[in-house]
Amino acid sequence: MDQDLSGIRQRAENDLVLSFLAVRRAIGLLGLFLPLALIAYGILSGEGIRGSLSSYYYSPMREIFVGTLCAQAVFLWSYEGYRPVEANWLTDRNLSRAAALGAAGIALWPTIPEPGAPEVVCTLTQCVFGLQFTRVVHFAAALLFFGAMAVTFVCLFTRGDDGEPLKRGANRIYRACGWIIIAALLLIGLVQFTPLGSDLESWNPVFWLEVLASAAIATSWSVKGRRLQTVVRAIAGVR
Template sequence: MSDHASGADQKAENDLVLSFLAVRRALGLLGYVLPAVLILYGLFDRQWALASISAYFYSPLRELFVGILCAQAVFLWNYEGYKPDAGEILSDKMVSRAASLGALIVAFAPMAPSAKTAPPGGEAVAPVFEPTLLQTFFDPVWVGRLHFLGALLFFGALATYCLVNFRRGGLDDPLKCAANRIYGLCGWVILACILAIAALSLFGFSESAARFRAVFWLEVVACVAFATSWAVKGQALQPLVRQVAAQSA
């Protein structure tokens, strides 16, 4: 009887681990897919890239943009992670739900339409689509500011995962140490991209950034870093982890 119960408990634990891995891999995949699809669309549409990933809300890829963000939000909201140890403030659940909320804000509170939403060489245009519910009831400029705060929350929470949550425990395992190095790199890359985007705006380089699509490419790099960290956590990039471990030996 006890053996049967033990076997059932082990199966439940295995199923839970597989569920964790599936969610992590799904988040990693979605993080890679969004920028890849936007870049491919730009190549085939001969406009290369818009000024930012958020500007694609005003493109034919609007549904894809919103859909992927909503999918990420659902996965993040339902990701329980590990229970926090005594004294740990930033639990996996807390950080993932903060990221989920940020993703939903980015999806449903779009940036204000401006010249930045036009293709390279294009004119400032009004949205191609009907305004959203928030844009109907509130000034689109204020909705755009909410969008910026949502993006900051989203990427900030993802950077926190890389720099804090993912790096907990297992320091005696060479593969875990190697994974931690990757998480750290991804986290700092995300933070660097956030700071660079903020600096471009604060120091008056918005027009130049829009011309060279600097914000778009910084966001792409941040998305790839986020996707890589979750793919590593989901054990989808084990060859990379083993290579880093071998180099550290």
């Protein structure tokens, strides 16, 4: 009887681990899919690259943009992570849910359309609150999403025994991804709120910095989902 109960408990634990891995991998895949889909659209349509990821809300990729972010929000909200040993607000669950709210906010509170963008029926948030207020909420949601991800990678994913080679290699990736996101956010702020933005406008710096941050999110969650193990082993120096 004890052996049967032990087997049932082990299967349940294995199913839970697989569920965690599936959620992590889904978040990583969605983080990679969206920028690649938008880049492919820009190239194949002949339209070229727009000024930001969010500007694709006012394009035929609108449904892809909103749908992907909402799906990512659902997975992030459902992610529990590790339960804290003691009371602590800085937990996997709290930060993933903050990121989920940010992702949903980006999708549901769109930015102001770029000059020359085709007119679309205004969303409920734009009609009720106005374009400028909606833009502020959109910017705050993006900051919440990327900021929560950066803190998660630097402060939470790196918890654990650094003495284990594979964990040490994974931690290096997590920290690198977190600091890449922070650097991208700072550079986006520099471009958005200084004359530098006008000088670099033709290069679409905000778009590419957002792509870089999204790639960092995809990489970190993929590693957490136990993909990219070859890369982790190489960084850890394990054959």
